[in-house]
Amino acid sequence: NAKAKELGCTNTNFTTAYGYADPNNLISVSDIGLILEKCIEYPVFTESSTATQYEIGSTNKYSDTRVITNANRFISTQQYSYDYYIGGKTGFTDTAGNTIVAAARKNGRTLIGVIFGSDNSETRYSDLTNLFEYCFSKFTTVPIDSNEYSVLLDDTKIQIQKVLVDTDLEITAFDMNVREFHTTT
Numbered sequence: 492n493a494k495a496k497e498l499g500c501t502n503t504n505f506t507t508a509y510g511y512a513d514p515n516n517l518i519s520v521s522d523i524g525l526i527l528e529k530c531i532e533y534p535v536f537t538e539s540s541t542a543t544q545y546e547i548g549s550t551n552k553y554s555d556t557r558v559i560t561n562a563n564r565f566i567s568t569q570q571y572s573y574d575y576y577i578g579g580k581t582g583f584t585d586t587a588g589n590t591i592v593a594a595a596r597k598n599g600r601t602l603i604g605v606i607f608g609s610d611n612s613e614t615r616y617s618d619l620t621n622l623f624e625y626c627f628s629k630f631t632t633v634p635i636d637s638n639e640y641s642v643l644l645d646d647t648k649i650q651i652q653k654v655l656v657d658t659d660l661e662i663t664a665f666d667m668n669v670r671e672f673h674t675t676t
Contacts, residue, residue: 544561563581630674
């Protein structure tokens, strides 16, 4: 829970490590997207979630090597195979229905898609594939130089200072977090 908060999650509370349907085990669509964004930074995550089988070495709980079979249909079937899939997680609970969070990378662009509440397992794959393809074809992502924000930052600070002129309030710290990219249609 602390790590989720650190990543910027505001509507997440984990009560189990495996997603058990518990009324207090909650996550929002945007929060799970933030978590996946961090996960795909780790090669072991993308490697394991895109492999049809993944070998786990011995641990403090199991002395034997174990092989886990990945049932994610983006990589385990021809019908739902998606060439640009780089990692993700599927799930199901009575509350959330069939779910999927996945990342896709095409031509240097990475998209993260989340579907909760799908009526069936197959639909979540086809809907997310359609969403990815729509976004790859209809949207353009361009890098932004952080210096381009300096005018906006200065103007915002001046506007706030003007509002505070006749008060005892003052700005003691001012910071703005900006993304490195902008996406447009």
